[in-house]
Amino acid sequence: MTDLAEKRSAFIIDVLTEEFGASMAIDPAAFRRKFRKMAASPFAFYRGSAALFYADQRGDFGSDRFLDERTSRVWIHGDLHAENFGTYMNASGQLVFNVNDFDEAYVGPFTWDLKRFAASVALLGYAKALSDRVIGELVTGFARSYLAELRAIAAGGDDAIGSITLDNADGVLRRVLQQARLNTRVDLLAAQTTIDNYERRFSLGDGVHEIDDATREKVCAAFADYLHTLPDSTTRMRSVAAGIKDVVLRKGVGIGSAGLPSYNLLLEGHTQALENDVVIYMKQAQVPAVARYVDDERVRSYFRHQGHRTAESQRALQAHADPWLGFTELDGVGQLVAEVSPYAADLDWADVNEPEALAGVLADLGRAVARMHSVADDESSHDLVDYSTEEAIVAVVDADPEAFVDYLVDFGHRYGIRAREDHQLFVDLFRNGRLPGI
Numbered sequence: 001m002t003d004l005a006e007k008r009s010a011f012i013i014d015v016l017t018e019e020f021g022a023s024m025a026i027d028p029a030a031f032r033r034k035f036r037k038m039a040a041s042p043f044a045f046y047r048g049s050a051a052l053f054y055a056d057q058r059g060d061f062g063s064d065r066f067l068d069e070r071t072s073r074v075w076i077h078g079d080l081h082a083e084n085f086g087t088y089m090n091a092s093g094q095l096v097f098n099v100n101d102f103d104e105a106y107v108g109p110f111t112w113d114l115k116r117f118a119a120s121v122a123l124l125g126y127a128k129a130l131s132d133r134v135i136g137e138l139v140t141g142f143a144r145s146y147l148a149e150l151r152a153i154a155a156g157g158d159d160a161i162g163s164i165t166l167d168n169a170d171g172v173l174r175r176v177l178q179q180a181r182l183n184t185r186v187d188l189l190a191a192q193t194t195i196d197n198y199e200r201r202f203s204l205g206d207g208v209h210e211i212d213d214a215t216r217e218k219v220c221a222a223f224a225d226y227l228h229t230l231p232d233s234t235t236r237m238r239s240v241a242a243g244i245k246d247v248v249l250r251k252g253v254g255i256g257s258a259g260l261p262s263y264n265l266l267l268e269g270h271t272q273a274l275e276n277d278v279v280i281y282m283k284q285a286q287v288p289a290v291a292r293y294v295d296d297e298r299v300r301s302y303f304r305h306q307g308h309r310t311a312e313s314q315r316a317l318q319a320h321a322d323p324w325l326g327f328t329e330l331d332g333v334g335q336l337v338a339e340v341s342p343y344a345a346d347l348d349w350a351d352v353n354e355p356e357a358l359a360g361v362l363a364d365l366g367r368a369v370a371r372m373h374s375v376a377d378d379e380s381s382h383d384l385v386d387y388s389t390e391e392a393i394v395a396v397v398d399a400d401p402e403a404f405v406d407y408l409v410d411f412g413h414r415y416g417i418r419a420r421e422d423h424q425l426f427v428d429l430f431r432n433g434r435l436p437g438i
Helices: 003-026 028-039 042-048 050-056 110-127 132-154 171-182 185-192 213-229 232-241 289-293 306-317 355-375 389-397 401-431
Strands: 074-076 085-089 095-099 106-108 193-196 199-202 244-251 261-267 278-284 326-330 333-339
Touching (some): 003 028, 003 050, 003 289, 028 401, 042 050, 042 110, 050 110, 050 401, 074 110, 074 389, 085 171, 106 289, 110 132, 110 355, 110 401, 132 389, 132 401, 185 193, 185 278, 199 244, 199 261, 213 244, 213 326, 278 326, 306 333, 306 355, 355 389
Antiparallel strands (some): 074 106, 085 095, 244 261, 278 333
């Protein structure tokens, strides 16, 4: 290994240890599973190593002429990559295709979202054996679509396309929405529960465990506190939540949830019929990776705990968030609470391979990201970002929009290479036992 590679390997160890060290000590087996998933491909590694990405924004990848006092304080997704998009049912009962998974959301530089996404496109394109020229064109299309939608919103919204729904989606995204529309609550309940003696209960096994009476009592008490964090418009849902039928523990095994406990609660539906029962999850929230690299006490002190941050961020970044979205505390630790939705469907990139199809999807995603960045500002219900983010971003970028697009394309190429090289270093570190604690 060269001196440069050894130095980078040591940096990877330091960042991952700082980010995950405490959690690895609690559940090393969960992190072995997490790291094996990350070892599977450069994209999987990139998904699981957001902390490394943000650590690099302080180094040779950190120069950014498009940031000023305002554009450095935009509510951002925090882990914006190509696989964090899918469908959800909004509070108005409308199926929407949009950004999802807001566990890493925070307030910070708007370009960090766009740069993280551009690099994910480079990794995705490389895995599909696309040329650098085509990858550059795809990032360009995403960036121009983002800017066009943001300008339209800043100008009053008359020309903005808005949310991606069945009313305006076409191609791949329309198929994803149609697939989500076919999903049913009955199917979700059948997959997660069984009926015993005419009553529905959670099925056990595959990471789903029974809990003792003391734990159930604590979870139910935390859930009662959560109900007070729901908007006033959800009074009807509070009556549903009064009937807790079952509670189980789920151990997270995904790339982003290694070692974290999560509880599922089965609630009596609006009627005594078994097909409309509701599944709610309560999961421990974590410090977002980006927060370690944003030095802003006003942002840090705004949140009661990480559960509050996650719920508040999702409400800020989604025009009509999940009506069950809220937060609570369990054993003094912040928890995110929301519905396990039967209407969630993810975009499967394995079904999108040719440049023309990819370009269409990425243009739609550019508009979705623009809408996300624009809703969390002075016109929203919070006061953390108290100015028009779309106007601030447009003012900075429109001084030289072509340079901005070129900047994202160049970053995507360069960081895609960095991530592929880091993936190989990570695999070598892991397989040779050099990652401490696991």
